[in-house]
Amino acid sequence: MIEFRSVTKTYPDGTVAVADFDLVVPPHRTTVLVGSSGSGKTTLLRMINRMVEPTSGSIEIDGTPVGERDPVKLRRSIGYVLQNGGLLPHQKVIDNVTTVLRLEGTPKTRARDRAHEVLDVVGLDRALAERYPSQLSGGQQQRVGVARALAADPNILLMDEPFGAVDPIVRAELQTETIRLQQELNKTVVFVTHDIDEAFLLGDQVVILSAGAQVAQVGSPSEIVENPASDFVASFIGVERGRRALRPKSTARGTVLVDSAGRTQGVLVEGSQ
Numbered sequence: 001m002i003e004f005r006s007v008t009k010t011y012p013d014g015t016v017a018v019a020d021f022d023l024v025v026p027p028h029r030t031t032v033l034v035g036s037s038g039s040g041k042t043t044l045l046r047m048i049n050r051m052v053e054p055t056s057g058s059i060e061i062d063g064t065p066v067g068e069r070d071p072v073k074l075r076r077s078i079g080y081v082l083q084n085g086g087l088l089p090h091q092k093v094i095d096n097v098t099t100v101l102r103l104e105g106t107p108k109t110r111a112r113d114r115a116h117e118v119l120d121v122v123g124l125d126r127a128l129a130e131r132y133p134s135q136l137s138g139g140q141q142q143r144v145g146v147a148r149a150l151a152a153d154p155n156i157l158l159m160d161e162p163f164g165a166v167d168p169i170v171r172a173e174l175q176t177e178t179i180r181l182q183q184e185l186n187k188t189v190v191f192v193t194h195d196i197d198e199a200f201l202l203g204d205q206v207v208i209l210s211a212g213a214q215v216a217q218v219g220s221p222s223e224i225v226e227n228p229a230s231d232f233v234a235s236f237i238g239v240e241r242g243r244r245a246l247r248p249k250s251t252a253r254g255t256v257l258v259d260s261a262g263r264t265q266g267v268l269v270e271g272s273q
């Protein structure tokens, strides 16, 4: 479990990125932080692995404040996936994936075996291991980023807009893959996005943030859609307009549900769960 307790982050120029933030991140689940640009999502994520230090308050992992952990060891024990993969361009895929293992002193052959294993896990052909990142598609690069984050088998995986830079089709593929991976690996995932659909698709727990990382609502996707805590949340998730605003329409064969653009989204089945 990860717990934020009254966490505030003021950057040296006076920007208050996070103000008095509290959150419990349950283990073995995916928590998605979602909010518009500048709402403090990246700052929150980076305080978990001490890439950013809070100005006040504390973050605990399984009851131990991260401030008491060695920052380098802490960082190596937590997987981190960035938007552009964050791969080193002059290193082959295999060397990118084994970075943390080699830093930890894992023997070369074992590190290579493990790299091949995680390439399998993320659905990449082992032959790609000998390529350079620029010789891969955007989607493949993101998978390598995930493989690298998983190589040392961390319990926690931080993902910062990992699919932000790929086209919508590849994005959908990577999202499906992430759900499969999570079912298989059971990590504690903290995922940052500004895309509410992505948040609802991937999140067991979704945290909707407004400026200064103010929590507008925390809950499962169903809880949030069924009972938005405020007008801000209702508008952010689009229950008033957009794809989630469904209305019934009678047809010769029964009632269907139609979105605000007039597209039929499904069939209303009365009396079922």
Ligand SMILES: Nc1ncnc2c1ncn2[C@@H]1O[C@H](COP(=O)(O)OP(=O)(O)OP(=O)(O)O)[C@@H](O)[C@H]1O
Pocket: 011, 012, 013, 015, 016, 017, 035, 036, 037, 038, 039, 040, 041, 042, 043, 044, 194
């Ligand atoms: N190093 C820094 N120095 C000063 N201000 C910063 C720094 N890093 C971030 N900020 C500011 O803190 C606020 C929160 O930034 P942060 O990157 O955490 O938000 P975000 O929700 O992840 O945004 P985005 O979706 O655009 O990545 C913003 O106002 C940003 O400009």
